[in-house]
Amino acid sequence: MRGTSIFGVLVVIWLIIGAVAAGQRGYYTDEETNCAELGTILVTIVAGPLNYVGANPKVDCELPQPSQ
Numbered sequence: 001m002r003g004t005s006i007f008g009v010l011v012v013i014w015l016i017i018g019a020v021a022a023g024q025r026g027y028y029t030d031e032e033t034n035c036a037e038l039g040t041i042l043v044t045i046v047a048g049p050l051n052y053v054g055a056n057p058k059v060d061c062e063l064p065q066p067s068q
Helices: 002-024 035-053
Strands: none
Touching: 002 035
């Protein structure tokens, strides 16, 4: 039971570090967010501390356009 709580705390700290890294890169300042920007924000948060050792995750995606 104690190992589970330690693991949970480490995961939360990992994600907080990733959220801070995304903020430092200015990802939260855009008014309009598209698929690629949202994906990049999420991947940066999940990467956590790896952002500070050279990881710079980017996501490229295209949503289908509606028919006319």
